[in-house]
Amino acid sequence: xxxxxxxxxxxxxxxxxxxxxxxxxxxxxxxxxxxxxxxxxxxxxxxxxxxxxxxxxxxxxxxxxxxxxxxxxxxxxxxxxxxxxxxxxxxxxxxxxxxxxxxxxxxxxxxxxxxxxxxxxxxxxxxxxxxxxxxxxxxxxxxxxxxxxxxxxxxxxxxxxxxxxxxxxxxxxxxxxxxxxxxxxxxxxxxxxxxxxxxxxxxxxxxxxxxxxxxxxxxxxxxxxxxxxxxxxxxxxxxxxxxxxxxxxxxxxxxxxxxxxxxxxxxxxxxxxxxxxxxxxxxxxxxxxxxxxxxxxxxxxxxxxxxxxxxxxxxxxxxxxxxxxxxxxxxxxxxxxxxxxxxxxxxxxxxxxxxxxxxxxxxxxxxxxxxxxxxxxxxxxxxxxxxxxxxxxxxxxxxxxxxxxxxxxxxxxxxxxxxxxxxxxxxxxxxxxxxxxxxxxxxxxxxxxxxxxxxxxxxxxxxxxxxxxxxxxxxxxxxxxxxxxxxxxxxxxxxxxxxxxxxxxxxxxxxxxxxxxxxxxxxxxxxxxxxxxxxxxxxxxxxxxxxxxxxxxxxxxxxxxxxxxxxxxxxxxxxxxxxxxxxxxxxxxxxxxxxxxxxxxxxxxxxxxxxxxxxxxxxxxxxxxxxxxxxxxxxxxxxxxxxxxxxxxxxxxxxxxxxxxxxxxxxxxxxxxxxxxxxxxxxxxxxxxxxxxxxxxxxxxxxxxxxxxxxxxxxxxxxxxxxxxxxxxxxxxxxx
Amino acid sequence: xxxxxxxxxxxxxxxxxxxxxxxxxxxxxxxxxxxxxxxxxxxxxxxxxxxxxxxxxxxxxxxxxxxxxxxxxxxxxxxxxxxxxxxxxxxxxxxxxxxxxxxxxxxxxxxxxxxxxxxxxxxxxxxxxxxxxxxxxxxxxxxxxxxxxxxxxxxxxxxxxxxxxxxxxxxxxxxxxxxxxxxxx
Numbered sequence: 042x043x044x045x046x047x048x049x050x051x052x053x054x055x056x057x058x059x060x061x062x063x064x065x066x067x068x069x070x071x072x073x074x075x076x077x078x079x080x081x082x083x084x085x086x087x088x089x090x091x092x093x094x095x096x097x098x099x100x101x102x103x104x105x106x107x108x109x110x111x112x113x114x115x116x117x118x119x120x121x122x123x124x125x126x127x128x129x130x131x132x133x134x135x136x137x138x139x140x141x142x143x144x145x146x147x148x149x150x151x152x153x154x155x156x157x158x159x160x161x162x163x164x165x166x167x168x169x170x171x172x173x174x175x176x177x178x179x180x181x182x183x184x185x186x187x188x189x190x191x192x193x194x195x196x197x198x199x200x201x202x203x204x205x206x207x208x209x210x211x212x213x214x215x216x217x218x219x220x221x222x223x224x225x226x227x228x229x230x231x232x233x234x235x236x237x238x239x240x241x242x243x244x245x246x247x248x249x250x251x252x253x254x255x256x257x258x259x260x261x262x263x264x265x266x267x268x269x270x271x272x273x274x275x276x277x278x279x280x281x282x283x284x285x286x287x288x289x290x291x292x293x294x295x296x297x298x299x300x301x302x303x304x305x306x307x308x309x310x311x312x313x314x315x316x317x318x319x320x321x322x323x324x325x326x327x328x329x330x331x332x333x334x335x336x337x338x339x340x341x342x343x344x345x346x347x348x349x350x351x352x353x354x355x356x357x358x359x360x361x362x363x364x365x366x367x368x369x370x371x372x373x374x375x376x377x378x379x380x381x382x383x384x385x386x387x388x389x390x391x392x393x394x395x396x397x398x399x400x401x402x403x404x405x406x407x408x409x410x411x412x413x414x415x416x417x418x419x420x421x422x423x424x425x426x427x428x429x430x431x432x433x434x435x436x437x438x439x440x441x442x443x444x445x446x447x448x449x450x451x452x453x454x455x456x457x458x459x460x461x462x463x464x465x466x467x468x469x470x471x472x473x474x475x476x477x478x479x480x481x482x483x484x485x486x487x488x489x490x491x492x493x494x495x496x497x498x499x500x501x502x503x504x505x506x507x508x509x510x511x512x513x514x515x516x517x518x519x520x521x522x523x524x525x526x527x528x529x530x531x532x533x534x535x536x537x538x539x540x541x542x543x544x545x546x547x548x549x550x551x552x553x554x555x556x557x558x559x560x561x562x563x564x565x566x567x568x569x570x571x572x573x574x575x576x577x578x579x580x581x582x583x584x585x586x587x588x589x590x591x592x593x594x595x596x597x598x599x600x601x602x603x604x605x606x607x608x609x610x611x612x613x614x615x616x617x618x619x620x621x622x623x624x625x626x627x628x629x630x631x632x633x634x635x636x637x638x639x640x641x642x643x644x645x646x647x648x649x650x651x652x653x654x655x656x657x658x659x660x661x662x663x664x665x666x667x668x669x670x671x672x673x674x675x676x677x678x679x680x681x682x683x684x685x686x687x688x689x690x691x692x693x694x695x696x697x698x699x700x701x702x703x704x705x706x707x708x709x710x711x712x713x714x715x716x717x718x719x720x721x722x723x724x725x726x727x728x729x730x731x732x733x734x735x736x737x738x739x740x741x742x743x744x745x746x747x748x749x750x751x752x753x754x755x756x757x758x759x760x761x762x763x764x765x766x767x768x769x770x771x772x773x774x775x776x777x
Numbered sequence: 778x779x780x781x782x783x784x785x786x787x788x789x790x791x792x793x794x795x796x797x798x799x800x801x802x803x804x805x806x807x808x809x810x811x812x813x814x815x816x817x818x819x820x821x822x823x824x825x826x827x828x829x830x831x832x833x834x835x836x837x838x839x840x841x842x843x844x845x846x847x848x849x850x851x852x853x854x855x856x857x858x859x860x861x862x863x864x865x866x867x868x869x870x871x872x873x874x875x876x877x878x879x880x881x882x883x884x885x886x887x888x889x890x891x892x893x894x895x896x897x898x899x900x901x902x903x904x905x906x907x908x909x910x911x912x913x914x915x916x917x918x919x920x921x922x923x924x925x926x927x928x929x930x931x932x933x934x935x936x937x938x939x940x941x942x943x944x945x946x947x948x949x950x951x952x953x954x955x956x957x958x959x960x961x962x
Contacts, residue, residue, distance in 0.1 A: 172877055176877075241892060247899070259879075260880065261880065263891055264884075268878070306877040313876065314840040316839070317840065318941070321943070325939065325940045328943070
C-alpha cells in the first residue's frame with residue numbers, strides 16, 4: 042500500500058511537470074500566433090517541442106492503459122472502479138473539447154476570412170492599375186521620343202555611337218543608353234551619372250524578342266534607383282552581312298511617382314501574398330489548435346488516470362484491508378489521509394480491526410487457558426491409576442485415559458465414538474460389566490457408585506465404578522464421566538493386613554493357652570490312666586489323646602499363622618534364578634510317580650537379588666500345591682519356564698509354573714493368595730499367602746491364572762539385578 | 778510481427794526516397810559539370826535547369842518570395858564514412874514578382890546584383906549556367922588523393938513564409954531539389 046502512495050506522489054510530480062510543460066507549450070503557441078513573423082521564428086522550436094510532448098503524453102497514456110489492463114487481468118482491487126472513473130473523466134472531458142474544437146475551427150475560418158475584404162482587394166488592384174496607367178502614359182511619351190533615335194545608330198561605329206549616346210543622354214534625359222550586339226556585348230554605352238554601376242543588359246527573352254525585330258518597353262524595378270523604364274529597340278543594319286544590333290534606353294521615373302508606385306506595389310504585394318497564404322495559414326492555425334487541443338485532451342486523459350487512482354487509492358486500501366482481515370490479519374491498520382467521507386470510512390475500518398484484534402487476542406488467550414487446562418487435566422488423567430471415560434449425551438465414548446485400558450488390559454481407544462456397550466460386545470468378559478454400567482448411566486440421573494467383580498483373563502478384579510453427570514445447556518457438552526478403579530490390590534492389601542493382624546492375635550491369644558492345655562491333658566493321662574478301668578481307660582486315653590493331638594495340630598496352625606504374621610528378616614544376595622530352580626527341582630527327581638517336572642529355562646542367566654532360602658520355599662510351596670491339587674492317583678505334570686521379560690524399559694526375570702490339574706475355581710482365582718483361602722480339605726490356606734508375601738518382599742509380583750487347555754498357571758516376576766551397573770555405582774560411591 | 782513491421786517501415790522509407798528522387802529529376806537538374814585549372818585555380822562549369830512545380834510557380838506569381846541555392850563542393854575521397862570537405866561554393870538568389878511592372882525581380886545574394894525579367898523562364902535561364910567558378914587553389918590538392926565534385930541546387934524552404942514552410946515539410950513538391958550530383962575530378 043505504501044507503494045501505491047509512493048507512485049501517486051511520483052505521478053503527482055509528473056502531472057505537475059507535464060501540466061507546466063503543457064502550459065508553456067500553449068503559451069508559446071499563443072504568443073507565436075500573435076504574428077506570423079514571431080510564429081515563423083518560434084516555429085522551428087514549437088513543432089519539435091509539441092511533438093515531443095505529444096509523444097510523451099501518448100507514451101504515458103499507453104503505459105497507464107497497459108498497467109490498468111494488467112490490474113484488471115489480475116483482478117486487483119479497485120481496478121474496475123479506476124476503469125470506470127477514467128472512462129467517465131474522458132467522456133466528460135471529450136464532449137466539451139469536441140465542441141470547443143469545432144467552434145474554434147469555425148471561428149478561425151471566419152476570423153481569417155474576415156481579414157480579407159473584397160473592397161480592399163479591388164481598391165488595391167485599382168491602385169496598381171492606376172499606377173500602371175500613369176506610368177504607361179509616361180512610357181508612351183518617352184517611347185515616341187526614343188524609338189526614332191534607334192535609326193541614328195544604323196551602322197554607327199563604336200566611337201561614333203559613343204558620341205551619339207553622349208549627345209542623346211543630355212538631350213533625352215535618359216539615365217543610361219547602351220548599344221550592344223546580339224551576343225549581349227556592349228558596343229557603346231553612356232550614363233548620365235559617370236559613377237553609376239555597370240550597364241545592365243536585358244535578359245535572354247528580351248534579347249530574343251528584340252532580335253526578332255520587336256521592341257521591348259517595360260518598367261524595371263530596382264532597389265537602389267527605384268523604378269526605371271527600360272526600352273530595347275533593334276537597330277537594323279544597312280549592309281546585308283551586318284548583324285542586328287540593339288539599343289537600350291533606361292529612363293528614370295520621377296522620385297515622387299516612383300515612391301508612390303513603390304508603396305502601391307508593396308501594399309499590393311503584401312496583400313497578394315497574404316491572400317495566397319490564407320489557406321495555408323488557416324491550415325497552420327488549425328494545426329496549432331489541433332495540437333493544443335490534442336495536448337490538452339491527452340493531458341486530460343493522463344490526469345484522468347491520475348485522479349482515478351487518487352480517488353480509488355483509499356478504496357483500494359480498504360479492499361486490501363478487508364482482504365487482510367478476511368485472512369485473519371486483524372492488526373491491519375490503514376492510514377487516515379483525508380478528513381472526508383473516505384477518511385471517516387478508513388477510521389471506522391481501523392476501529393473495527395482494533396476491536397477484532399482485541400477480540401481475537403482475548404479468544405487466543407482463552408483458548409490457551411483452556412488448552413492449558415485441558416493439557417493439565419489430560420496429564421492428570423493420563424497419570425491417574427483410575428480409568429476415566431467420558432461419554433456424550435448419546436453414551437458414545439468421547440475420551441479415554443490410559444489407565445482405563447490398562448485396568449482391563451485392552452485397547453479402549455478403538456471404541457472412541459462408539460457406544461459404551463460395544464466394549465462388552467467385543468470383549469465378552471466385560472459384557473456383564475458394560476451392560477450393568479450402561480443401564481445405570483442411562484437410568485440414574487444423579488451420581489452413583491458401585492463395586493463389582495469382573496472375571497478377566499488376568500483373574501477376578503474388583504472394580505469400583507462411579508459416574509458423574511455433566512449437565513449443560515448445549516447438547517454437545519452433555520454426557521457423563523465414568524471413573525473406575527481396580528481396587529483388587531487395595532482390597533487384597535487390606536485383607537492381607539487384616540489377616541496378618543488376625544494371625545498375630547491368633548498366635549498370641551491361642552498359642553499361650555495351648556501349652557497348659559496340652560500339659561494338662563498329658564498330666565491327666567499320666568495320673569489317671571494307670572488307675573482307670575479298662576472301659577474308662579479307653580475313654581480317657583482317647584479323649585486325652587485327641588486333646589493332645591488337636592493341641593498339636595492347633596500349635597502347628599498357630600505356628601503357621603505366626604510365620605505368616607512374622608516372617609523372619611530377609612537376607613538378600615545376588616543369585617541366578619535358573620540355578621535356584623534347578624537346585625530346588627533336583628529334590629523332586631526321586632518322586633517321578635507323583636510329579637513329572639519339565640524345565641524350560643532361559644538360556645541366559647537370570648540374575649536377581651533375593652533370599653535363596655525363602656525363594657526355595659516359594660518354589661517348594663508352589664510345586665507342593667500343584668501336586669496336592671491333583672486328583673488321587675494322577676501324576677502331576679509340571680512345566681517350569683524361566684524367561685527374560687522387558688516392560689516399561691525395565692528388565693524382569695520371570696518364572697512360570699504350569700500344572701495339569703483342575704486349575705483354580707473362578708470364585709477363588711481372584712483371592713487365591715488370600716490367607717485361609719483353600720480348596721483342599723486339609724489345607725490351612727496359608728501356603729499361597731506366604732508365597733505371595735515372600736514374592737512381594739522381593740519387589741516381585743505374582744499372578745494366578747487358569748490355562749485355556751486346563752490347569753493352573755502361576756506367573757512370578759522379579760526385577761533383574763544388573764551386576765555391572767551395581768559395581769560401577771559402587772565404584773563411583775567409593776571414590777566419592 | 779516485428780519482421781512485418783520492419784518490412785513495412787523499409788517499404789515506406791524506400792517509397793519516400795523514390796518519390797524524392799522522382800521529384801529531383803523533374804524539378805531541378807544539375808548537369809554538365811566540368812572542371813578546369815585557370816591561373817592555378819580549380820574552376821567548375823555546370824548547368825542548372827530549374828523546372829518548377831506549378832504550385833511553386835503559382836506561389837511566385839502571387840508575390841511569394843523564394844530563395845534558391847546552388848552548392849558545389851570539392852571533397853576528398855575517404856575510406857571512412859565522412860569525406861572531408863576541401864572547398865565549397867554557394868550561390869543563392871531570390872526571386873520575387875513585381876506586380877506593378879509585371880516583372881520577376883531576381884537578386885543575387887552574394888553580389889546583390891538585381892535584375893528584372895518579364896517571365897520566370899528568363900529569370901531562371903539567367904542563372905542556368907555557372908562558368909569558371911573558382912573552388913580552390915591547385916596547391917591545396919594532393920595528387921595522390923582522389924577528389925570529386927558534388928553539386929546540388931534547391932529551393933531554400935527555410936526562407937519560405939511559415940505556412941508554406943510547414944507545407945514543404947510534408948510535401949516534396951514544395952521543397953524541390955536536384956539532390957547531390959557527383960562528378961569525379
